[in-house]
Amino acid sequence: MIEAVGAWLEWVEALPSSTAIRESLNGYPALLALHVIGMCLFAGLVLMMDLRLVGIGNRRTPFSELQRRLFPWQMVGMVLSAVTGLILVYGQPTRFFTNIFFWLKTVMMILAGVNALAFHKSTYRFVARWEANPILPLEARSAGVLSVILWAAVIVAGRLIAYNWWELR
Amino acid sequence: MLRPFFDWFQQLAFSVAFRQSTWMFAVIDALHLVAIAVFAGAILLVDFRLLGAGLKDRPVAQVARDAQPWLVGSLIVLLLTGLPMIMGNGDKYYYSDIFWQKMVVLLVAFVYTFTVRRAVAAADEGRLRPFWRRATGATSLGLWLIVAVWGRLIGLL
Numbered sequence: 610m611i612e613a614v615g616a617w618l619e620w621v622e623a624l625p626s627s628t629a630i631r632e633s634l635n636g637y638p639a640l641l642a643l644h645v646i647g648m649c650l651f652a653g654l655v656l657m658m659d660l661r662l663v664g665i666g667n668r669r670t671p672f673s674e675l676q677r678r679l680f681p682w683q684m685v686g687m688v689l690s691a692v693t694g695l696i697l698v699y700g701q702p703t704r705f706f707t708n709i710f711f712w713l714k715t716v717m718m719i720l721a722g723v724n725a726l727a728f729h730k731s732t733y734r735f736v737a738r739w740e741a742n743p744i745l746p747l748e749a750r751s752a753g754v755l756s757v758i759l760w761a762a763v764i765v766a767g768r769l770i771a772y773n774w775w776e777l778r
Numbered sequence: 779m780l781r782p783f784f785d786w787f788q789q790l791a792f793s794v795a796f797r798q799s800t801w802m803f804a805v806i807d808a809l810h811l812v813a814i815a816v817f818a819g820a821i822l823l824v825d826f827r828l829l830g831a832g833l834k835d836r837p838v839a840q841v842a843r844d845a846q847p848w849l850v851g852s853l854i855v856l857l858l859t860g861l862p863m864i865m866g867n868g869d870k871y872y873y874s875d876i877f878w879q880k881m882v883v884l885l886v887a888f889v890y891t892f893t894v895r896r897a898v899a900a901a902d903e904g905r906l907r908p909f910w911r912r913a914t915g916a917t918s919l920g921l922w923l924i925v926a927v928w929g930r931l932i933g934l935l
Contacts, residue, residue, distance in 0.1 A: 650818070670840075678833050679833075768804075771804075
């Protein structure tokens with residue numbers, strides 16, 4: 610099974626389009642730069658929303674307003690970093706799939722996504738009931754704290770991919 | 779001109795230890811990136827608002843006042859994590875054009891943010907034509923975008 614996946618990744622990596630990304634002199638740095646810009650838009654604005662949930666930032670703006678006004682920009686950032694991220698992985702599949710930080714980042718992203726989705730399907734549905742409270746309900750604050758921790762972990766793990774200390778083989 | 783200064787700080791005990799450690803640079807680098815995300819959030823809230831997007835139901839001054847502690851706090855973390863990276867690898871940065879370009883734009887962006895942009899964001903909305911608010915937001919966005927992209931490129935070129 611592992612051998613089959615490994616062989617497939619090597620096949621992908623040998624494709625001309627994958628090689629072209631890997632060896633592109635300007636394309637590769639451009640992808641990395643765009644990935645960071647997408648991160649700034651997405652994570653930056655998600656964190657600004659989280660601070661409001663936790664109750665330590667942007668306190669004069671009701672939460673639903675932050676959600677409504679920032680969501681479109683967060684999505685622009687997410688699409689930008691997702692697309693550039695996928696292209697980067699496509700350019701060096703064996704490098705990423707054998708890197709422990711890549712998997713750590715992937716797991717943290719899934720957890721962060723689950724946390725956001727759970728919050729929106731439960732606590733956020735009653736936002737009108739609680740957003741005027743001076744201290745937001747525990748569920749909202751916990752979702753905010755979790756989001757900060759998980760997205761920060763995504764960023765840290767993402768940066769550490771470059772320092773391949775434990776190569777998986 | 780700065781060569782003696784770089785020679786001096788590179789051989790400090792801290793710089794040598796930082797350079798020789800396998801994990802210190804990586805950890806500081808990762809923290810630097812987390813601080814960039816917070817800083818970007820605080821910058822974007824205000825610049826988008828100045829451009830008439832994002833939190834447009836709020837007064838500019840209020841958005842700016844709420845973002846300020848996070849802007850300043852993350853900037854301090856950025857400096858505290860940025861400096862050791864330079865100290866540990868002085869030569870690499872001294873001979874990097876991209877690094878010096880980032881430093882010049884960073885200085886301009888820093889001064890601009892805490893003078894012009896700050897004053898425009900705090901000004902009464904009736905006193906200033908929307909054009910000037912938009913121009914201020916766009917300039918800030920452009921300057922900080924260059925700082926972020928050039929920062930990413932230092933490690934590559």
